[in-house]
Amino acid sequence: MxxxxxxxxxxxxxxxxxxxxxxxxxxxxxxSATTCPAACFCPSLSRIVYCPRKELPFIPSGIPPDTVQLNLNDNSFSNAVISRANFTRYKDLEQLYLTGCGIEYIQVDTFIDNKKLKWLDIGKNKLKTISDYTFRDLTLDHLFLNDNPGVTISTRAFGGLKSTGLYMQNNGMDKLSLEVIRPMNGTLKTLWLDGNKFERFNYQWLYLFKTLSHLRIGENPLHCNCEARWLHDFYNSTSRMFEGGSPPSCRSPARLRGRPFFELQEDDFKCQLPVFKNVDVIFEKNVGKMTCLASGDPVPTIHWMKPDGDSKVFIPKSEDIAKDMEGVMYVTPPEANSKNRYQCVASNPAGNVTFSINVAWPSVPEYQAEVSHEDVAMGDASIDAKEIKVIDASDTKYQDSKEESKPVVENNNSTKVAANNMQAVTQSSTSVQFTAGDIVGAVVGTFLLTLLLCIIVFHIFYRHQRKSGYPNTHQNGISGPEIKRGPPTRAELDEVEHTMKMLEKRSYDIHV
The missing domain is CATH 1.20.5 (Single alpha-helices involved in coiled-coils or other helix-helix interfaces)
Structure with a gap:
């Protein structure tokens, strides 16, 4: 029982x-079913929240904290700043999609609580700046920052980040420091930089590129001079690394425009030796201004060498392509009446060009300046010396140009000596000009003076012949007494000399 x-x-x-x-x-x-936001789709037992293109003005509430994948693509958020508070609850989050949400700023440590995050996509937004350490303590498989035109990436933006893939194509970037990528050197395997405005990659990028398994740098306006030869060699030896994207191609120089790397040879990548466009010296009362302007491909570095061995260096910006480089140096006068040798050296990978001048500083109020261009050396080549000597009136400034130069009067009592396009031109502060009437009058006057002189000489010679007793035949055929022939006497020669002196003293006014 x-x-x-x-x-x-x-x-x-x-x-x-x-x-x-x-x-x-x-x-x-x-x-569990009631925790899925009304505007989103949450597949059963998937831990996925899918909310793209729902016109959400903010991240919706009610997202389960154990969500592993959150898709918020193409929702225009009213707040353009995302912060740590937006995602701190989702500690299991592995994939986060935030493309096309109008995001402009990402606060530092926004994703510091999402330790399991592997896939982060913030592409197609309006990012302005990515600050230092924004993604620190994250270990990602892929970080997408593409299609954010004009974004500025700070040097330590990826500090503390480990990621195998970084995608920054179509961002309109024209420069990117290698230091930005260095924090990921140990983990990065895929790098996309295509569709930007990069004109060059320095040789130091080679050491990073060698560690990658996939690289895209196509659709960039690359400048193909001798500094890009290493990149062409790297592309030829690792062409499989570039598969799937557009091959790198040249935008400049003009002879290589639009040609992809696989069509080019090593000899196509050339540099241009520097050329001096202007060397300019201006003397003021107590200071001299020396200007050296040169161009080349790549842009040359300018060195001004002083007589005492000291130098001043002018280094072009790394992003400059085939532009002029100017070096301006101010000097004070040394001992009076002493010549001082200065040298302007323009150098780039194609070689060095030297322009040497000797400067004699003025010692009187009416400044006297002498500049001598002694030599221009280009590697093993040289150009014969030319000299510029200018003695300047105290109120006149001289300038050389391709067109006819005229003195320009200034009030600063300065002297300027210029050598443009490797040519020296000497100018005078005074000039004499003749009109057409002056030239015609001079020609006619010379002719009349010569005619008068011939008549006088013929007259004297005729008188001498009569006195010397030449035969004189009359019309009736009867000859006169025989006249003895002989040289003119001293008195006759004196008379000719006297007549010539009288002609030289007289002046003739000739009008045309």
Whole structure:
């Protein structure tokens, strides 16, 4: 009897327990279903919240904290700044999609609580700046920052980040420091930089590129001079690394425009030796200004060498392509009347060009300046010396140009000596100009003076002939007495000399 009683109680207890368990399970399922935001789609048992293109003005509430994948693509958020508070609850989050949400700023440590995050996509937004250490303590498989035109990436933006893939194409970037990528040197395997405005990659990038398994740098306006030869060689030896994207190609120089790397040879990548466009010296009362302007491909570095061995260096910016470089040096006068040799050296990978001048500083108020261009050396080549000597009036400034130069009067009592396009031009502060009437009058006057002189000489010679006794034949054929022939006497020569002096003293006014 007790057996049947105990058996009935046990059976009833089991039924109650099973019924209670089923009710609790149904309650949990209902609670789980109600945590999915109304505008989103949450597949059952998937832990995925899918909310793209729902015109959400902010991140919706009700997202389950155990979500592993959150897709909020193409929702224009009213707040353009995302912060740590937006994602701190989702500690199991592995994939986060935030493309096209109008995001402009990402606060530092926004994702510091998402330790399991592997895939982070913030592309197609309006990012302005990515600050230092924005992604620190994250270990990602892929970080997408593409299609954010004009974004500025600070030097330590990726400090503390480990990622195997970094995608920054179509961002309109024209420069990127290698230091930005260095924090990921140990983990980075995929780098996309295509569709930007990079004109060059320095040789130091080679050491990073060698560690990658996939690289895209196509659709950039690359300048293909001798400094890009290493990149062409790297592309030829690792062409499989560039598969899937556009091959790198040249935008400049003009002879290589639009040509991809696989069509080019090593000899196509050339540099241009520097050329001096202007060397300019201006003397003021107590200071001299020396300007050296040169161009080349790549842009040359300018060195001004002083007589005492000291130098001043002018280094072009790394992003400059085939532009002029100017070096301006101010000097004070040394000992009076002493010549001082200065040199302007323009150098780039193609070679060095030197322009040497000797400067004699003025020693009187009316400044006298002498500049001598002695030599221009280009490697093993040289150009013959030319000299510039200018003695300047105190109020005149001289300038050389391709067109006809005229003195320009200034009030600063300065002297300027210029040598443009490797040519020296000497100018005078005064000039004499003749009109057409002056030239015609001079020609006619010379002719009349010569004619008058011939008449006088013929007259004297005729008189000499009569006195010397030449035969004189009359019309009736009767000859006169024989006249003795002989040289003119000293008196006759004196008379000719006297007549010539009188002609030289006289002046003639000739009008045309």
């Amino acid at each position: 007790f057996y049947y009683l105990f058996r009935g109680l046990f059976t009833m207890w089991v039924r109650i327990y099973l019924t209670w368990t089923i009710l609790l399970g149904l309650t949990d399922l209902q609670a």
